[in-house]
Structures are given as structure tokens and as C-alpha cells.
Amino acid sequence: MKALADPARFGMVQEIAAAGELSCGQVAERFDLSQPTVSHHLKILTESGILVMRSEGKHHLTSVNHALLKTLAELLPARLSSSASRSGSVARR
Secondary structure, three states: OHHHHOHHHHHHHHHHHHHOOEEHHHHHHOOOOOHHHHHHHHHHHHHOOOEEEEEEOOEEEEEEOHHHHHHHHHHHHHHHHHHHHHHOOOOOO
16 A cells, blocks of 8 residues: 555556556656656565566566455455444554
């Protein structure tokens, strides 16, 4: 969730999802950010499991981990409603 909180990273995930798969360079072309900044954001998204990266020759192609996002979409509402009903208030961590 923290990885997706950054607007630039969220936008990158949206672009990659729409395209199906993009190289790092293709992602950089779509944003007004430097290549190192794009690489940094992609690294965070890959380490969090949101993106999956594969190599093809010199290119690193990224795609969205749809299975993880589907699981998150299924679990989050249940977790939110069960914590709210258990504590009656917002838990702070």
C-alpha cells in the first residue's frame, strides 16, 4: 500500500497495466521524470511485489502482478470491516 501511495508510482502502475508490459525506457517516456528516478520508483514497486520484472536481452520488461492486486482487493474490505467491528475505533500503528 505504501508503494502505491506515491502519485508517480501509482501512475506508473496504471500505465503499465494499460499497456500490459513496458520496458523501463518506455515508462520513462511517459513521465516527466529522469531515468534514474523512474528506475528508483520501478525498483520500489518491484520489491513490494506490485510489479513483476523479466529480462529479454538488454531490456527489463515490467508488468503488473494482477494476482497480488486481486488478493489485496479481496482482503482489504474484509480486513477493514472486521477491524472496525472488533475495536469500535481506528487502531493506530
